[in-house]
Structure formats: C-alpha cells, structure tokens
Amino acid sequence: xxxxxxxxxxxxxxxxxxxxxxxxxxxxxxxxxxxxxxxxxxxxxxxxxxxxxxxxxxxxxxxxxxxxxxxxxxxxxxxxxxxxxxxxxxxxxxxxxxxxxxxxxxxxxxxxxxx
Amino acid sequence: xxxxxxxxxxxxxxxxxxxxxxxxxxxxxxxxxxxxxxxxxxxxxxxxxxxxxxxxxxxxxxxxxxxxxxxxxxxxxxxxxxxxxxxxxxxxxxxxxxxxxxxxxxxxxxxx
Numbered sequence: 001x002x003x004x005x006x007x008x009x010x011x012x013x014x015x016x017x018x019x020x021x022x023x024x025x026x027x028x029x030x031x032x033x034x035x036x037x038x039x040x041x042x043x044x045x046x047x048x049x050x051x052x053x054x055x056x057x058x059x060x061x062x063x064x065x066x067x068x069x070x071x072x073x074x075x076x077x078x079x080x081x082x083x084x085x086x087x088x089x090x091x092x093x094x095x096x097x098x099x100x101x102x103x104x105x106x107x108x109x110x111x112x113x114x115x
Numbered sequence: 116x117x118x119x120x121x122x123x124x125x126x127x128x129x130x131x132x133x134x135x136x137x138x139x140x141x142x143x144x145x146x147x148x149x150x151x152x153x154x155x156x157x158x159x160x161x162x163x164x165x166x167x168x169x170x171x172x173x174x175x176x177x178x179x180x181x182x183x184x185x186x187x188x189x190x191x192x193x194x195x196x197x198x199x200x201x202x203x204x205x206x207x208x209x210x211x212x213x214x215x216x217x218x219x220x221x222x223x224x225x226x227x
Contacts, residue, residue, distance in 0.1 A: 004158075033214060042119075042204065045214040056213060091159065102208075103149065104215060106159035 002026070004107035006092050012113045015084060021077045021110045025094030032075050033104060034067060037089040046090075049075060079112075087114045117142045121205045121218030128195055128225050136190040136221045138179075138205035147208040148172075148181050148188040149215065154201045162190075162203070195225045 005024040013019055025032050034046040045059040049069045060066070064082075069075040079086055089111050093104035122137040140146065150162040150172070163172030168183035177192045188205060205218040 031213065035214075035217075042121075042219040043215075043217040045216075048213045050213070059214070093159075103161045103164055105161070106151075108158040 004092055004094050004105055006090075006107035006110050008110060009108060010111045010113075012115065013082060014115050016081055018078065018080045019082055019112065021079075021090050021092075021112070023075045023077070023092030023094075023107060025073065025075070025092070026105055027073075029094035029096055029105070030072065031095045031097060031102070031104075032069060033093045033095075034075070034077050035091045035093065036061075037091055037109070039088070043091065046077070082112075082114045084114045087112055117146070117207060117209050117216050119205050119207050119216050119218040122221050124202075124221040124223070126221060126223045128223070130197055130225055130227050131194045132225075134190070134192040134195045134199075134223070136203055136205075136223070138188045138190065138218060140186050140188065140205075140207050142186075142207055142209055142216075144209060148179070149206040149208065150177070150179055150188070150190050151204040151206055151217075152201045153204065153220070159204065195223070197225045197227055199223060200225050 007022045032049040035043040047067050048056045051072050064080045067077045089109040091109045093106045095102040095104045118141045120139050147166045149164045151159045152162045163174040165172040165181035171180045179190045202220045202222045204220045206215040
C-alpha cells in the first residue's frame with residue numbers, strides 16, 4: 001500500500017500478557033517512529049529508528065517496552081507483562097529522512113486495551 | 116525544554132464561521148512547526164507546515180503563520196465546513212531531534 005500500515009488495528013488482552021505490535025512504513029522511508037496516544041492526552045514519543053538502529057530510546061516508559069526494526073523496513077513494538085496503564089492507541093510514523101523539516105506520515109494506529 | 120501548548124477544546128462552530136485554534140511553543144534552536152489533523156476513524160494526517168520564521172503554511176483553506184516574536188503558530192480558516200470536524204494537533208520539530216512534540220489536540224465540531 002501507499003501509506004503506513006499497522007497491525008492489528010485493535011488488540012484486547014489480559015493484564016500480564018505480552019503483546020506485539022507491527023508497523024510497515026512507506027517504502028523508501030528510512031526513519032520510523034513509535035508514539036503512544038492515551039485517552040485525552042497528546043502524543044507521547046516512544047522510540048525512533050534510523051534504518052535498523054535506534055539512536056533514541058529515551059521515550060520508552062519502562063523496560064517492559066522494546067522495539068526492533070529489521071531490513072530497514074518493518075518494525076515491531078513489544079510490550080511484556082502488560083499493565084492496565086499500557087492501554088492506549090499506539091501510532092507508527094515514517095519519514096523520508098531525519099531532520100526537523102521532514103513531515104512524518106502516520107498509520108491508523110493499534111488500539112490496545114488491557115483488561 | 117521543548118513543548119507545545121494548544122488551545123483547549125472542544126470547539127463547536129456553525130458552518131461558515133471563522134476558526135482560530137491557538138498554538139504556542141517553547142523550543143531551542145529553529146524548530147519547524149506543523150499542524151496535523153485526525154478525522155473521525157482515521158489516522159493522523161499532515162495538514163500544513165512551516166519551516167522558518169514568517170513562513171505561512173496553507174492547505175484546504177487552512178492557514179498558519181510561523182511567528183517567532185510571539186512563538187505562535189495559530190491555525191485559521193475563514194469559513195469552516197461540516198467536513199472539517201476533526202481533532203487538530205499542533206506539533207514542533209526541533210533542530211537536532213527527530214521526534215515531533217505534539218500538543219494535546221483540539222476537537223472541532225462544525226454543525227450545519
């Protein structure tokens with residue numbers, strides 16, 4: 001497809017389970033970003049990839065959160081031992097390169113609900 | 116630090132009314148400024164951007180001017196339509212950083 005693709009679109013799981021969220025960026029986009037949007041709040045930056053490396057992991061809220069990117073394309077965000085406060089919409093974005101003038105293109109998000 | 120402060124919502128307007136959504140920022144260096152829009156049931160879309168002081172971004176009848184002296188990037192539209200109902204996010208891209216800093220969003224509802 002032409003846009004950023006995220007899956008699943010919705011995920012409901014029990015507290016304590018692990019979840020894996022997937023992002024397929026726009027072809028040719030070298031930069032990939034994960035954000036979290038909690039109810040009534042703005043977007044919270046989680047992690048950024050340039051190619052396969054993640055030079056900025058400062059936004060990950062705890063060591064239960066990890067992300068990887070392989071082949072400079074698809075990325076997965078993994079949350080281990082989920083907690084109720086992890087419930088949010090997880091958004092992925094990609095851009096042609098780095099730098100503050102590059103607009104980021106967003107996927108539709110994964111809505112994660114922890115019971 | 117780097118932050119964006121956005122007008123609290125929700126905002127409800129009648130069709131053809133004038134719209135202003137205020138956005139001010141705090142940043143080091145020379146940031147780029149963006150407005151993103153999230154229509155019901157859809158993902159975030161870039162609406163417009165401005166990369167330097169006094170630049171005006173425009174798209175779909177919306178405009179915003181990068182004002183360095185007032186550190187503002189207010190979104191305006193002269194005549195809103197029902198189809199403009201959405202959540203609008205102001206965002207800042209900081210020199211030397213790669214993530215965007217977002218405001219909390221302003222929900223706009225336009226009634227016929």
